[in-house]
Amino acid sequence: MINNPEFDERCLKTRKDILEIVRFGKRGHIASAFSMVEILVVLYDYILNVNPENPEWLERDRFILSKGHGCLGLYAILCDKGFFSSELWKGFCAFDGVLGGHPTMEKVPGVEASTGSLGHGLPIGVGLALAAKMDKRNSRTFVLLGDGECNEGSNWEAAMGASKNQLDNLVVLVDYNKQQAFGSTYEVCDLEPFADKWRAFGFETLEVDMVKEPYNLKTLLSGLPLAEDKPTAIICHTIKGMGAPFMEGNMDWHHKSKITDEEIEKVLLALED
């Protein structure tokens, strides 16, 4: 494992920010957000060409969080990048708040699609990537899917469309933590052979171990497109609840409400270990 204290520090900060947001709403999909922190930090610190001063900038890269329930992570990183102030955290899941339990594009600067209903992000991503091709823009589109979300057939419809339209400006990232709401992905609806599926659908497909070598994702994404005229799929092997050992793989934390300050302190302590 390549030691990268600076990167680790960024991920730790993002996880702590997630907990600060939870403090206000006292609920959320913390484990789902923790699972994808390394992916978000790689994307927003090194890869995405976005402008927090001008979120609507036409030439920007688009990032769609298709697993909308992971929005705590997205809110934390967007705030960190300056898309909005941490003042908005206070309204997390509140009546007048703009940061809901799933993200809405009309309300939150930097959110590219309203997600929460699974299986929507990739079809939209294909449309965004196709429009960029039509307009000869350099914008790239990144879509982060949950693994359980890949049960939805719409993803595979869109995957066919992406490869048919030769969208080498489209990147699918899968947060493969192998746990969905009811249990393990192997038990609920097995995705394996997962990488082969994406390959069969015409994607240039690679896998990254986000636990041992998260930084490899940066190296891979720095070389886009991985193949000419082909969309890219990167299966990111993660752990649900990553960073807080007692939460890792613990189904009680898929979605939690009435989270107490004591529980938040416990998670914070676990993160520091």
Next chain:
Amino acid sequence: MAKENLDVVYVGSDVGIGTLKEFQEEMPDRYFVEGVAEAYVIGMAAGLAMSGKMPFVNTIATFLTRRCYDQIAIDVCMGNHDVRLYANGGGLVYAPLGPTHLATDDIALMRALPNMTVIVPADADEMERAVLASGQHKGPIYFRVARGGDPLVPQDDHDFKIGNANVLREPKEILFVAAGIMVHRAIEVADQLKSEGIQAGVINLHTIKPLDTKTLSCYLSTTPNVITLEEHSIIGGLGSAIAQLIAEGARHPQGLFRMMGIPDCFPGKYGRQGDLIKYFGLEVKNVLEVSRQMLSEQKVLTV
């Protein structure tokens, strides 16, 4: 339209070989046929619209509404994106193909979605006017497309505006509010009644949402007998929209109201569109019968 507006994009699923052949030949970079994958097609169209395009999505009405309802609601309507849904075979058009292809609840489904505009043109010419008008419209539109070749409704060519109820005949004793192919039938009935000395009005309600409440309220509250005519379930369609207006107060003091449409059932018959229209009692003679019955009831009321 596509030649003038470079943002117009055609997105088909897998219907009708030769559809818009000229478009395909002249503007191949804006012509997409994406397969039998409605959920994907709608999401993709939403993505195109988010990037400033105006996609026209063309497929069969039942699949365009039921199969991908979630995508239409969240991806298209929530963001009020400029996606046009072009629904072939609205109503009973695909009678021989059976209930999988009969769009008898499409208007109800689309009406229920915030931001959606629902247009049911009375004939092919009005369809053209509606599509051209849609170029200037902000937000999603559902076009219910009929079979084609239906008789043309005599009306002023220049008088099409999205959201306007089109009054074709001024009512006195009775008013028909109709959409789609039922408009022509309403006119036939009105002509027949006229020869019997009864002045029947006809409103072509090509836009079922947003409802032209101003025009409708005015006519509903001054006409004693009102019949709605639709090639759609009586649940949630044009009739329901008018019933709601009446219930909210737009009614004549002695007002009588009937909804004529398809009852709450899956049509268990095949045949042709006309056979099902007959089966459900939506022919001119049925409307005449209901009208006469209503007029005689009204006489009893007013005595």
